[in-house]
Amino acid sequence: MSTQTEPESETEIEESEAAATETESAVESPGDRRRREKGERAVEEEAKRKEAEETLDEEDTVQIKVFRYDPEVEGKQEPRFDDFHVPFFKGMTVLDALIYARDTYDSSLTFRHSCRQAVCGSDALFINGSQRLACQTQIADLDSETVRVEPLPHQDVVKDLVVDMEHFYDQMDSVEPYFDADELPDGDETQRQTPENREKVKMSTRCIWCGACMSSCNIAADDNQYLGPAAINMAYRFAMDEREGEIRKEDRIKIIEQEHGVWRCQTQFSCTEVCPKDIPLTEHIQELKREAVKSNLKFW
Amino acid sequence: MYEHDVIVVGAGGAGLRAAIAAHEEGADVALVTKLHPVRSHTGAAEGGINAALHEEDSWELHAYDTMKGSDYLADAPAVDTFAQDAPEEVINLEHWGMPFSREEDGTVSQRPFGGLSFARTTYAGAETGHHMLHTMYQQVVKRGIEVYDEWYVTNLAVTDHDDPEDRQCHGVVAYEIATGEIEGFRANDGVILATGGPGQAFDHTTNAIANTGDGAAMAYRAGVPMEDMEMIQFHPTTLPSTGVLISEGVRGEGGILYNDEGERLMFEYGYANNAGELASRDVVARAELTEVNNGRGIEDEYVDLDMRHLGEERIVDRLENILHLAEDFEGVDGLEEPMPVKPGQHYAMGGVECDENGETCIDGLYAAGETACVSLHGANRLGGNALPELLVFGARAGHHAAGKDMKDAEIQTGYSAKSEDGDVEPPVEPGAVGASGEDAAADGAVVDADEVLEHTIERERERVEALMEGDGLNHAEVRSEVQKSMTATVNVFREEEGIKEALRDIRRARERYEDVSVSDPSRTYNTDLIHTIETRNVLDVAEAIALGALARREFRGAHWRAEYQERRDEDWIKHTMLAWNDGTPELYYKPVLLESQWKEYEPKERSY
Ligand SMILES: Cc1cc2nc3c(=O)[nH]c(=O)nc-3n(C[C@H](O)[C@H](O)[C@H](O)COP(=O)(O)OP(=O)(O)OC[C@H]3O[C@@H](n4cnc5c(N)ncnc54)[C@H](O)[C@@H]3O)c2cc1C
């Protein structure tokens, strides 16, 4: 180690001497001064941060190990993990820790987030080996000294913890994800729906498009065209809604029984386990399989 | 360069409804949004959507409740238009498949809500906003409306005529977050801003991290006045570590607030001897903070909301989602221990000045949703009135921009609607750092549409380059200082000295912002850059809020002033207006319209 630090400190001295002579001889332009001051301040701030990090009491900190990758930044093109020590407080979530690390140590640390309350579906990540929403995961509940945070598996990584969601969105779009009733009542009247039917579709309507289920699914990992649990659940949400009508329902069943539809599911329940909204995905897929069988019998 | 008839900025409830409306009129419309539509904060709304659907109810009653709730600072034409259009909009939503909660006979359920004289709040479980957002996004997909998602709009392309009322908006400039590409979006018929609330001007808020007031700040700098910015609603029960909202339901069911000494504070200190915990939002919020300020807060920060005495069965039956919220976001088991709560910023009644058709004083520029101020909510918004506002005024803006023949607006906009000069004396110069402001019409007379866009694209490219260069301050420091200052001083309690302190802090932050730069050198998904640009918007919006708060010397609705403990109708039934004035803000007033073509309202005491 010592052989490495020595030459480095030498160059530093050289550089600062050069800078000193320059400022003496030439008149510094306001822009240069600002840049120089900025540079000096940055060094100071960095030192302060380092010190802050080092003096943090081990007891009250949590270590997060975060996946880093950037296709265009030198040193980040090879994926790696960075460690951050973050002061812990009661109630702290993994998202809080990531935000702290970003705002305090490294502003290039990149992840999606917005609502902080498990409704926007932005921050599904791979935390200590399973798909979870960072904002919904209490660090205390993880019961582990370090928290390992990675992007969702089976999705292309754009940068750090951000994955490309296009494929997920395409699958959602492919099931005609919109209400489309056979007929509607006159302008100023609402449709009727029994509370029972509303209850039946209730869980399926809670999806927040986080992609955790898709990322956990082995079948989806092997078959890129598989609709996946979220899209099938979306189809379920409309097929089971009595307001749409029988004709539309038949169309919907046709969509989900295609080659890459419900029959691919091998009832492994991984999607159901990770869904942050507790949607019984596997059950919904099974039910649609039964509906598909029923509707085929009818047409024979 | 992309080109459409109508460009909608933002894809929350207001933006989605506006886009559908423009499409209904046959326009080629596109949504440009920094978040994918389903990630918008409309998804967080729990409670419901007010509309006079029932035959025994009437739009007049809904309008009356809204005006009374506003503490007579709303404009009657806005209130009446809103109450009349809301039922049809809710029926639209139902026709689009919204999974409303239902009665036994299959009709849409409606429940009572604070400040309403009739049970007119429609809802979908405890996730009304989520369902509304998704239902409308589904219709956008069905109609094939183009969505540019994860495109961050950095500025508006507006001509630089001297008088803002002569200016015209020709489009926007946006930055593609994934690639770093900066592009122009030309709008042939109109740009609709629907960028949501400014909650990030405060450090404790129920708003999302993306709610940085971008649309308001951009419109402000382009020359549209900000209206009633001081009118901020604070919610009394939010979780301390995140700001997540614990609904009124807990207190409705019998939840009790305790201070550090285990006293039932609402009664012990006489904050509300009759209503107790059920007093209105502002009263409870002030009570909690008084406890903390008097040293009776727990950990000097919060009070306890206890529901354990209700018993497990009742809690699980009626308040199950609260148990999840407390557990997931605060690590607290509501069955075993009390939940910590404190007041948090919740909603902005003020915003971009516009009329009943969503039009601002700049030709071709519209605003809708929480970023706009029509003004519907005046000094205080009723629960369940924001979501229908997104529908009603989102639709009207979309229709109007797409060329639908609509009735002329009654509400006047722009500096020409001024009735009175401002009389505020800020302790420091507000506005842009540096003489006349960087957004001033420097070379004058850029008026041709293409030229305006090219010019704006160029300016935004330069701005981004400048931020990416150098190694200055991290914007996060500047943002957090302003947020803390706002929460400390322009909160539920407002004293002259405190507000002035905030203005000084904001001034310092503006100066520091001059030295901010982005340290992430990447063009790929550079959130450091996006957040840095947002922070500039937070500064402009925070300052506008503080200036309004300093100017309004009375206690009306959500706005409480230590020195002025009464609503002063003779002097203050007027809107606080703020013009950017190319970097040297000017405060002035315009009249409140208590009369519309349908009705006239007489100010009464706001007591329930
Ligand atoms: C926790 C909570 C509960 C609530 N409950 C209720 C309730 O029960 N009933 C009720 O009536 N109201 C409620 N409200 C208020 C109501 O939900 C909001 O006022 C409303 O949803 C705001 O909608 P919006 O469309 O204006 O903005 P948002 O839904 O916030 O959408 C803003 C959009 O703008 C986009 N955007 C922002 N900046 C840019 C930019 N620079 N470039 C491109 N795009 C941009 C974002 O991507 C997003 O799509 C609640 C609010 C909160 C916070």
Ligand code: SF4
């Ligand atoms: S089904 Fe569940 S896990 Fe899958 S996207 Fe929806 S909310 Fe996420």
Ligand code: FES
């Ligand atoms: S931040 Fe919105 S789901 Fe986690």
